[in-house]
Amino acid sequence: MRAAVPGRYFVCDIAAEPLPEEIKQAQFDVVVFADVLEHLDNFSTALRNLRSLLRPGGWLLVTTVNTFSFDAI
Numbered sequence: 125m126r127a128a129v130p131g132r133y134f135v136c137d138i139a140a141e142p143l144p145e146e147i148k149q150a151q152f153d154v155v156v157f158a159d160v161l162e163h164l165d166n167f168s169t170a171l172r173n174l175r176s177l178l179r180p181g182g183w184l185l186v187t188t189v190n191t192f193s194f195d196a197i
Contacts, residue, residue: 139170151179158187 126133134147138157142148155174161167174184 138173139164139166141169141173143173143176147177150177152177152182153179154183154185156185158185159189161186162188 132150134150136144136147138160155177157170157174161170164170171184171186178184
């Protein structure tokens with residue numbers, strides 16, 4: 125990803141409490157959480173943690189698979 129899109133990247137368990145200090149101090153305009161939510165046991169903690177990382181007016185973009193899509197049937 126760094127080769128394609130330069131920037132700061134963090135790796136952590138977003139559903140863990142507490143989040144690592146380095147990540148808790150970061151504030152983002154946009155967080156993309158793509159096709160992860162359906163794999164988590166504790167999605168409410170993950171969403172709460174993600175919200176805490178957003179700047180005021182920031183965007184959280186969440187996508188999930190569509191279980192009822194034609195391909196899944």
